[in-house]
Amino acid sequence: MDARSLLIAAALATAVAAQAADIRIDVEPGEFTIEQALQQARLMRLHGEGDSAILRLKSGTYRLSQPIVLRPEDSHTRIEAVGQVRVSGGVAIGRWQKKGRLWVADVPEWNGRPLEFRQLWVNGRKAVRAHDVADFEQMHRIRSMDKAKETLYVPAEAVRKIIRASHAEMVLHEMWCVANLRIKDIRIAGDSAAVTFHNPESHVHFMHPWPSPMTGTQGHNSAFYLTNAAELLDEPGEWFLDTRAQRLYYMPREGEDMRTAEVVAPALETLMRVVGTPDRPVADVSVTGITFCHTTWMRPSTHGHAPLQAGMYMTEAYKIKPQISRPNGDHKLDNQGWVGRPAAAVAVDAATDMTFSGCSFEHCASTALDYHTFIRGGGISHCRFSDIGGTAILAGTFGPEGHEAHLPYLPADMRAVCTGLTISDNRIDDAANEDWGCLGIGAGYVRGIRITHNEVSNVSYTGISLGWGWNQQTCAMADNLVSGNLIHHYARHMYDTAGIYTLGAQPHTFIEENVVSDIYTPGYVHDPEHWFYLYTDEGSSYITVRNNWTPSEKYLKNANGPGNTWQNNGPAVADSIKVHAGPRPSIP
Numbered sequence: 047m048d049a050r051s052l053l054i055a056a057a058l059a060t061a062v063a064a065q066a067a068d069i070r071i072d073v074e075p076g077e078f079t080i081e082q083a084l085q086q087a088r089l090m091r092l093h094g095e096g097d098s099a100i101l102r103l104k105s106g107t108y109r110l111s112q113p114i115v116l117r118p119e120d121s122h123t124r125i126e127a128v129g130q131v132r133v134s135g136g137v138a139i140g141r142w143q144k145k146g147r148l149w150v151a152d153v154p155e156w157n158g159r160p161l162e163f164r165q166l167w168v169n170g171r172k173a174v175r176a177h178d179v180a181d182f183e184q185m186h187r188i189r190s191m192d193k194a195k196e197t198l199y200v201p202a203e204a205v206r207k208i209i210r211a212s213h214a215e216m217v218l219h220e221m222w223c224v225a226n227l228r229i230k231d232i233r234i235a236g237d238s239a240a241v242t243f244h245n246p247e248s249h250v251h252f253m254h255p256w257p258s259p260m261t262g263t264q265g266h267n268s269a270f271y272l273t274n275a276a277e278l279l280d281e282p283g284e285w286f287l288d289t290r291a292q293r294l295y296y297m298p299r300e301g302e303d304m305r306t307a308e309v310v311a312p313a314l315e316t317l318m319r320v321v322g323t324p325d326r327p328v329a330d331v332s333v334t335g336i337t338f339c340h341t342t343w344m345r346p347s348t349h350g351h352a353p354l355q356a357g358m359y360m361t362e363a364y365k366i367k368p369q370i371s372r373p374n375g376d377h378k379l380d381n382q383g384w385v386g387r388p389a390a391a392v393a394v395d396a397a398t399d400m401t402f403s404g405c406s407f408e409h410c411a412s413t414a415l416d417y418h419t420f421i422r423g424g425g426i427s428h429c430r431f432s433d434i435g436g437t438a439i440l441a442g443t444f445g446p447e448g449h450e451a452h453l454p455y456l457p458a459d460m461r462a463v464c465t466g467l468t469i470s471d472n473r474i475d476d477a478a479n480e481d482w483g484c485l486g487i488g489a490g491y492v493r494g495i496r497i498t499h500n501e502v503s504n505v506s507y508t509g510i511s512l513g514w515g516w517n518q519q520t521c522a523m524a525d526n527l528v529s530g531n532l533i534h535h536y537a538r539h540m541y542d543t544a545g546i547y548t549l550g551a552q553p554h555t556f557i558e559e560n561v562v563s564d565i566y567t568p569g570y571v572h573d574p575e576h577w578f579y580l581y582t583d584e585g586s587s588y589i590t591v592r593n594n595w596t597p598s599e600k601y602l603k604n605a606n607g608p609g610n611t612w613q614n615n616g617p618a619v620a621d622s623i624k625v626h627a628g629p630r631p632s633i634p
Contacts, residue, residue: 068096068097068098068099068100069087069090069091069095069096069098069099069100070099070100070102071083071086071087071099071100071101071102072102072104072128073101073102073103073104074104074106075104075106075107075108075109076106079108080101080103080108080114080125080133081114081115083101084101084114084116084120084123087099087101087120087123088119088120091119097122098122098123098124098330099120099122099123099124100123100124100126101123101124101125101126102126102128103125103126103127103128103131103336104128104129104131105127105128105129105130105131106129106130106131106132107132107133107134108131108132108133108134109134109135109136109137110133110134110135110314110317111157112314113314113316113317113318113319114133114317114318114319115318115319115320115321116318116319116320116321116328116331117321117322117328118322118323118326118327118328118329120328120331121328121329121330121331122329122330122331123330123331123332124331124332124334125331125332125333125334125336126332126333126334126335126336127334127335127336130337131335131336131337132336132337132338132339133317133318133336133337133338133339134310134317134339134340135312135313135314135315135316135317135339135340135341135342135391136167136310136311136312136313136339136340136409137154137156137161137310137311137312137313138308138309138310139151139153139154139166139294139309139310139311140309142296142304142305142307142309144304147297148279148295148296148297149295149296149297149298149304150293150294150295150296151293151294151296151309152292152293152294153287153292153293153294153311155292156313157313160289160292161292161311161313162287162289162344162347163287163311163312163313163342163344164342164343164344164346164347164411164480165311165312165342165409165411165435165480166285166294166296166309166310166311167309167310167340167409168283168296168298168299168302168307168308168309169302169307169308169309170308171299172409172433172479173283173284173285173296174281174283174284174285175273175274175284175285175286176273176274176275176276176278176279176280176281176284176285176286177217177271177272177273177278177284178204178207178208178271178272178273178278179271180281182269182271182539182568182570183568183569183570185219185269185270185271185570186200186201186203186204186269186270186271187200187266187267187268187269187270187570188200188218188259188261188267188268188270189201189238189261189267190261191252191259191261193252193253195242196242196243196248196249196251196252197240197241197242198216198218198240198241198259199238199239199240199241200238200239200241200270201237201238201239202234202235202236202237202238202239203237204239204270204272205232205234205239205241205272206234206239207275207277207278208229208232208272208275208277208278209232209234210277211229211274211275211276211277213228213274213275213289214228214229214272214273214274214275214278215227215228215229215272215273215274215346216229216241216243216270216271216272216273217270217271217272217273218259218268218269218270219268219269219270219482219539219540219570219571219572220257220258220259220260220268220572221256221257221258221260221540221541221542221572222257222355222483222507222540222541222542222543223257223353223354223355223482223483223540224353224481224482224483224539224540225247225251225350225351225352225353226247226346226350226351226352227243227244227247227248227251227350227352228243228244228247228346228347228350229241229242229243229244229272230242230243230244230248243350244350246349246350246361247349247350247351247352248350250352250360250361250362250363251350251352253363253364253365254352254354254360254363254364254365254381254383255365255380255381256354256381257353257354257355260572266570266571266572266573266574268572269570274286276288276295279295279297280297281297282297282298282299282300283297283298283299284296284297285297294311296309310340310409312340312341312342312409312411313342314340314341314342315341315342315343315344315389315390315391315411315412316341316389316390316391316392316393317338317341317391317392318333318338318391318392318393319392319393319394319395320392320393320394320395320396320397320400321395321396322395322396322397322398322420323396323420324396324420324459324461324462326396327396327397327398327420327422328396328397328398328400329397329398329399330398330399331397331399331400331401332400332401332402332403333401333402333403333405334402334403334404334405335403335404335405336405336406337405337406337407337408338391338392338405338406338407338408338410338414339406339407339408339409339410340409340410341389341391341409341410341411341412342411342412343388343389343411343412343435343436343480345359345388345389351481353481353483354383354385354451355483356437356444356483356484356485356488356490356508356511357388357412357413357436357437357478357481357483357484357485357488358385358386358387358388358444358451359385359386359388360383360384360385360386361384361385361386361447362383362384363381363382363383363384364381364382364383365380365381366379366380366381366382367380372452372517373519374517374518374519374607375518375607375608376516376517376518376519376584376585376605376607377584377605379452381452382450382451382452383450383451383452384445384447384448384449384450384451385444385445385451386447387416387418387444388412388413388436388437388481389412389413390412390413390414390415390416390440391407391410391412391413391414391415392407392414392415392416393416393418394415394416394417394418394421394424395418395419395420395421396419396420396421397417397420397421397422397424398421398422398423398424399422399423399424400417400421400424401424401425401426401427402415402425402426402427402429403425403426403427403428403429404427404428404429404632405429405430406429406430406431406432407429407430407431407432407434407438408430408431408432408433408434409433410433410434410435410436411435411436411480412435412436412480412481413434413436413437413438413440413484414431414434414436414437414438414439414477415429415431415438415439415440416439416440416441417440417441417442417464417467418440418442418443418464419442419443419462419463419464420461420462421441421442421464421465421466421467422461422465422466423465423466423467423468424466424467424468425467425468425469425470426439426467426468426469426470426472427468427469427470427471427472427632428471428472428629428632429472429473430472430473430474430475431472431473431474431475431477432474432475432476433476433479434474434476434477434478434479435478435479435480435481435484436477436478436480436481436484437477437478437484437485437486437487437488438472438474438477438485438486438487438502438505439469439472439474439486439487439488440485440487440488440489440490441464441467441469441487441488441489441490441492441495442463442464442489442490442491442492442495442514443455443462443463443464443490443491444490444491444514445490445491445514445515451514451515451516452515452516452517453515453517454515454517454519454520454521454550454551455491455514455515455521455522456520456521456522457522460522463491463492463493463522464489464490464491464492464493464495465492465493465494465495466493466494466495467492467494467495467496468495468496468498469487469495469496469497469498469500470496470497470498470499470500471498471499471500471629471630471632472500472501472629473500473501473629474486474487474500474501474502474503474505475501475503475504476504476505477502477504477505477506478505478506478507478538478539479506482506482507482538482539482540483506483507483540484505484506484507485505485507485508485509485510485511486500486502486505486508486509486510486533486536487500487502487509487510487511488510488511489510489511489512489513489526490513490514491513491514491515491521491522491523492512492522492523492526493522493523493524493525493526494524494525494526495512495526495527496526496527496529497510497512497526497527497528497529497531498527498528498529498530498531499529499530499531499627499628499629499630500531500532500628500629501531501532501533501628501629502531502532502533502534502536503533503534503535503536504535504536504538505535505536505537505538506537506538506539506540507536507537507539507540507543508536508537508543508544508545508546508547509531509533509536509544509545509546509562510528510531510533510545510546510547511546511547511548511549512526512528512546512547512548512549512552512555512557513548513549513550513552513586514549514550515549515550515585516549516550516583516584516585517550517551517584517585518550518551518585518586518587518606518607518608519551519585520551520553520587520588521550521551523550523551523552523555524552524553524554524555525553525554525555526552526555526556527555527556527558528546528556528557528558528560529556529557529558529559529560530559530560530626530627530628531546531560531561531627531628532560532561532627532628532629533545533546533560533561533562533563534561534562534563534564535564535565535566536564536565536566537565537566537568537577538566538568539566539568540568540571541568541571541572541573541574541576541577542572542573542576542577543565543577543578543581544562544577544578544579544580544581544601544602545560545562545563545565545578545579545580545596546560546562546579546580546581546594547581547582547583548581548582548583548586548589549583549584549585549586550584550585550586550587551585551586551587551588551607552586552587552588552589553587553588553609554588555588555589555590556589556590556592557580557589557590557591557592557594558590558591558592558593558594559593559594559623559626559627560594560595560627561594561595561596561623561624561627561628562579562580562594562595562596563579563596563597565577565579577600578600578601578602579594579596579597579598579600579601580594580596580601580602580615581601581602581604582602582603582604582606582610583602583604583605584604584605584606585605585606585607586603586606586607586610587606587607587608587609587610588607588608588609588610589609589610589611590610590611590613591610591611591612591613591615592611592612592613592614592615593613593614593615593619593620593623594615594616594619594623595615595616595617595619595623595624595627596615596616596617597617598616598617599615599616599617601615
């Protein structure tokens, strides 16, 4: 009998000894994979040996070569950590050699192909992809742009160092988003330089009016930084990957010894996928106590990244001239756009009562945890999110691929709408640290969502964003609640922001008893006064905003629809609101 057969036999023996209705399988790193354990539980169900399953993951790091996939056959399963359990998409980088101020390592192949990545961690701390400024307050600003020629004009001194770099990128600050633009060509003339970019991002970026590079704004033209060029590797903690030579260069921080350092590069974008169908969802599955870590996001390296808002990147977009009128009092529309959704470390589709509790999400390059479509019930509770490149928690569709972003979304099959999800008692710290336009918690077209008693801090844009669509026509959104949350130290890099932000018509929705304070004041934003504690944006309708504590009544109600109610918000709100905001103790 081979080793795998012995492991399966042992798992069968363990399960048979347990109650018939409760399959129990113990899993240890390097011996019996999570995928094998799920498959074994399915087989045992087929043979009538149990109805539900418990997968007990023993302490250690589970390094994946592909995502764990939960299917309808895995319904009624508990996956729980026994000790410290880490599920990682990372690859160890070792055998460093010192060359001057730099250390160099050859990057191993991964699954038979060259490994490319956009993130790196050294001794558990995120390293910096080489860029041109150590302090973002020192970023250069664009001088002008030519949309027809898809060209930005910048100071020549800003780009002279990378004139021969082959894969350099510009990260451009644009009101409420940043765009990742792969540089195609630089032509210097005098003290200015014309910079053009690769497609598809160049065409999408220059065709669309919102967001847009800012020019002529009295010293607040759009700021930018440059990255991904060996010529920019000049500060401790920075790294550069030569993808052709598969060689990694790193300048250590003080006290780092690369001979003994633990260096991890991410190989996977997604660690776990929950994939049901509308008629046969994954049902009654819980994940407890697991740390998900070390994921990348590669789309900006292959397609660039030109977002519309909240990290949703545009796949096609253009300006409408002249503007068109819309029904129900919405203001005229001057653009159209279709969006895609960023990758997630854990992605959930077509699931009923899917829960994550007591888990940690760390060192994730894009979205950490994403509940997308055909979601019923379920919850995320007492989880921790730290060092997240994009949005920590994302819920609900932001429109299918073929749905124009400004149209109200009301599908014929309402099961597609994320309904009844609870997001409670989680701690989110350091989110949107790569895609600055992302969020702590983002919810699109959702119904009956409960976002309660979470703490969101050190996020680059908005703390909690609820809704989508920029119109006041009733659609799929309704009956939502944002209550008891503690949001502080937000807008680290972006403005046109708020601690809590809404879009679209959402009947019977309540924003209440939250605490919002401590906004950052980056000097490079396009409008230093355009920030708020609470912000009901375009089309926000039928929403009650009450009893929220904020240091002052700095709020915005922009192009709102009917039916909104504002009651008792500001510094005079009862102290009990401040005392009870944020996560509550976990109940064993």
